[in-house]
Amino acid sequence: MSLKQKDLTxxxxxxxxxxxxxxxTADSFKxxxxxxxxxxxxxxxxxxxNFFFEPSTRTRTSFELAAKRLSxxxxxxxxxxxxxxxxxxxxxxxxxxxxxxxxxxxxRHQAAGAAETLxxxxxxxxxxxxxGWHEHPTQALLDLFxxxxxxxxxxxxxxxxxxxxxxxxxxxxxIYALAKMGAEVRAVGPPTMIPACLDRLGxxxxxxxxxxxxxxxxxxxxxxQLERQGRxxxxxxxxxxxxxxxxxxxxxxxxxxxxxxHPGPINRGVEIAxxxxxxxxxxxxxxxxxxxxxxxxxxxxxxxxx
Ligand code: CP
Numbered sequence: 001m002s003l004k005q006k007d008l009t010x011x012x013x014x015x016x017x018x019x020x021x022x023x024x025t026a027d028s029f030k031x032x033x034x035x036x037x038x039x040x041x042x043x044x045x046x047x048x049x050n051f052f053f054e055p056s057t058r059t060r061t062s063f064e065l066a067a068k069r070l071s072x073x074x075x076x077x078x079x080x081x082x083x084x085x086x087x088x089x090x091x092x093x094x095x096x097x098x099x100x101x102x103x104x105x106x107x108r109h110q111a112a113g114a115a116e117t118l119x120x121x122x123x124x125x126x127x128x129x130x131x132g133w134h135e136h137p138t139q140a141l142l143d144l145f146x147x148x149x150x151x152x153x154x155x156x157x158x159x160x161x162x163x164x165x166x167x168x169x170x171x172x173x174x175i176y177a178l179a180k181m182g183a184e185v186r187a188v189g190p191p192t193m194i195p196a197c198l199d200r201l202g203x204x205x206x207x208x209x210x211x212x213x214x215x216x217x218x219x220x221x222x223x224x225q226l227e228r229q230g231r232x233x234x235x236x237x238x239x240x241x242x243x244x245x246x247x248x249x250x251x252x253x254x255x256x257x258x259x260x261x262h263p264g265p266i267n268r269g270v271e272i273a274x275x276x277x278x279x280x281x282x283x284x285x286x287x288x289x290x291x292x293x294x295x296x297x298x299x300x301x302x303x304x305x306x
Pocket of ligand 1: 055057058060265
């Protein structure tokens, strides 16, 4: 079994069947991560290079763990201590890494479209680990995997994505993925943080959080992407938190047992109250656990396509 495509740069390139193939493959890799010896030889002899131009805790670590659990060789490439600082381009750098027989390059970059550009310029598989405001496909896949652990099917599921959707690659990838799988998506936030034309993707837009949470099965909170906003989109953080922060009272407006998700990093007391982040309904750390299994599945299925 493999994916037909060489790269994973966007959720838009995956069919619903391919998304299900990744989730079902991740089921078996999650079982591997629960064993005493968390390793299988599936990618023995392959080389995976983590190429991160932006900070990351979850994505970089989980790609490294995923590749190691599949027995691949892993290189963590740090642009700040490489010849990138001497002016070498992204493509030239990647071609030099490829010349050392890298099979898969995992790229995080501040520029939207960087992964797609790289994928066209190298023979190695390229996985987008987040490109600017554009997409973060493996985050959406691990989010779907986490929803499916509880709900089994996406049809009939209502998911509210709350916060700074305009600057969120996580929101964009989730909207594409959830729409493909038949879920209802609600976008919730101030008008300055909701991109235009979301209705064309079938997304319902709300500016009042309490109204939006009625009848939802999943509440996905987003961090304010202050590093990408460039200008104030809201008068004060305190006011933002009062209108769009997730509190225990607001959780009670959603369906009983609604899952609380967040891609991380969380800003406690801004978009999510600490007691909600740590509550029984929160699956934030389950998302992190599932990220390893989903990334194992993506690496495995793309390596099969090489
Ligand atoms: N969710 C996510 O992408 O987290 P990191 O930035 O820590 O990788």
